[in-house]
Amino acid sequence: NEQIILAKRPQGMPNQADFAFEEQPMPVPQAGEVLVRTVYLSVDPYMRGRMSDAKSYVKPYEVGEVIQGGAVGQVMESTHPGFREGDFVAGNWGWRRYAVVSSSTLRKINPELAPVSTALGVLGMTGLTAYFGLLDIGQPQAGETVVVSGAAGAVGMIVGQIAKIKGTRVVGIAGSDEKIRYLTEELGFDAALNYHSETFEDELREACPDGVDIYFDNVGGEVSDAVLRLINKNARIPICGQIALYNLEKPDTGPRIQSLLLTNTALMKGFLVGDYQSRYNEALHELAEWLRDGKIKYAENIIEGFENTPEAFLGLFSGENLGKQLVKVSEE
Numbered sequence: 117n118e119q120i121i122l123a124k125r126p127q128g129m130p131n132q133a134d135f136a137f138e139e140q141p142m143p144v145p146q147a148g149e150v151l152v153r154t155v156y157l158s159v160d161p162y163m164r165g166r167m168s169d170a171k172s173y174v175k176p177y178e179v180g181e182v183i184q185g186g187a188v189g190q191v192m193e194s195t196h197p198g199f200r201e202g203d204f205v206a207g208n209w210g211w212r213r214y215a216v217v218s219s220s221t222l223r224k225i226n227p228e229l230a231p232v233s234t235a236l237g238v239l240g241m242t243g244l245t246a247y248f249g250l251l252d253i254g255q256p257q258a259g260e261t262v263v264v265s266g267a268a269g270a271v272g273m274i275v276g277q278i279a280k281i282k283g284t285r286v287v288g289i290a291g292s293d294e295k296i297r298y299l300t301e302e303l304g305f306d307a308a309l310n311y312h313s314e315t316f317e318d319e320l321r322e323a324c325p326d327g328v329d330i331y332f333d334n335v336g337g338e339v340s341d342a343v344l345r346l347i348n349k350n351a352r353i354p355i356c357g358q359i360a361l362y363n364l365e366k367p368d369t370g371p372r373i374q375s376l377l378l379t380n381t382a383l384m385k386g387f388l389v390g391d392y393q394s395r396y397n398e399a400l401h402e403l404a405e406w407l408r409d410g411k412i413k414y415a416e417n418i419i420e421g422f423e424n425t426p427e428a429f430l431g432l433f434s435g436e437n438l439g440k441q442l443v444k445v446s447e448e
């Protein structure tokens with residue numbers, strides 16, 4: 117059984133040498149456990165945080181330890197009556213081809229409802245992140261302007277579409293013209309802007325003639341500085357991610373914006389999707405309905421082959437992905 121471990125802690129931008137492949141004997145399930153064959157692996161920006169040893173909300177990966185993270189697989193052998201051979205399951209067993217997993221940590225997925233890969237995206241962690249961050253903290257009201265950064269990524273594209281369902285004007289920010297086109301032409305964003313453009317700040321101001329009521333922040337850094345200058349009275353700013361800062365070797369000191377929050381009586385609030393666990397079912401139900409009714413669409417960027425997992429992860433930091441980045445490890 118092959119698995120991928122953290123070979124060393126990345127300095128700045130991670131690279132292939134930070135990971136190593138390892139052969140292990142095939143695991144055997146004990147009482148209450150299930151043997152799964154990985155079908156899809158998730159690679160996620162938050163994993164970068166766990167690769168460093170700084171204190172955070174989840175414990176760091178140890179050097180030499182398998183990279184843990186979301187995965188979808190098929191049950192090969194089960195000692196638990198709730199799971200049968202052939203069932204599709206989602207769990208957190210991470211970057212390995214096969215895994216023995218405690219049945220209590222698995223969620224059964226219904227392949228009739230949607231493709232099983234969606235359990236890692238729109239009907240999984242990233243969809244839930246969009247849902248709770250926007251609805252719980254953002255509280256969108258019809259007619260307001262919502263700006264979302266990282267808009268063509270897994271979380272961002274769902275944020276923008278839920279914001280449309282709520283009747284807002286939606287402006288997305290992303291890193292390529294292809295992504296920009298996708299957001300406006302395929303997903304119905306009212307405007308989308310490439311932050312690499314030299315005139316980005318002017319374009320942003322033009323795209324938000326009534327200012328910004330909600331800024332859903334996936335990236336931080338200079339993109340966020342530009343959006344925050346445009347916030348309206350009582351703006352809400354869910355802080356979801358700060359990917360522009362994850363690989364910095366020195367802390368970033370941006371413009372200090374507290375006075376903008378003060379004068380606009382704005383709310384800026386960080387959140388972690390894991391804190392909403394008790395409401396996951398309610399949210400998944402609503403997301404699945406929107407999906408079924410064609411009110412939200414999703415994109416996946418699927419790299420084939422377990423051996424390409426580190427590359428898929430690294431690609432997140434250069435924006436290779438449109439939508440949820442996945443690795444296909446074996447056939448469904």
Ligand code: NDP
Pocket residue numbers: 160161162241242245266267268269270271272289290291292295334335337339355356357358359360361387388389390432433434435436437438439440441
């Ligand atoms: P994405 O699918 O959005 O992939 C990451 C994207 O970030 C890339 O495609 C790239 O797109 C963009 N990006 C990379 N580097 C930079 C940079 N320096 N500046 C601006 N954009 C950059 O990932 P997710 O949707 O999974 O995650 C989005 C954010 O949400 C991340 O910050 C993540 O950490 C956070 N998150 C937070 C959770 C929570 O509970 N709070 C849960 C899940 C995710 P582009 O081409 O546009 O640059």
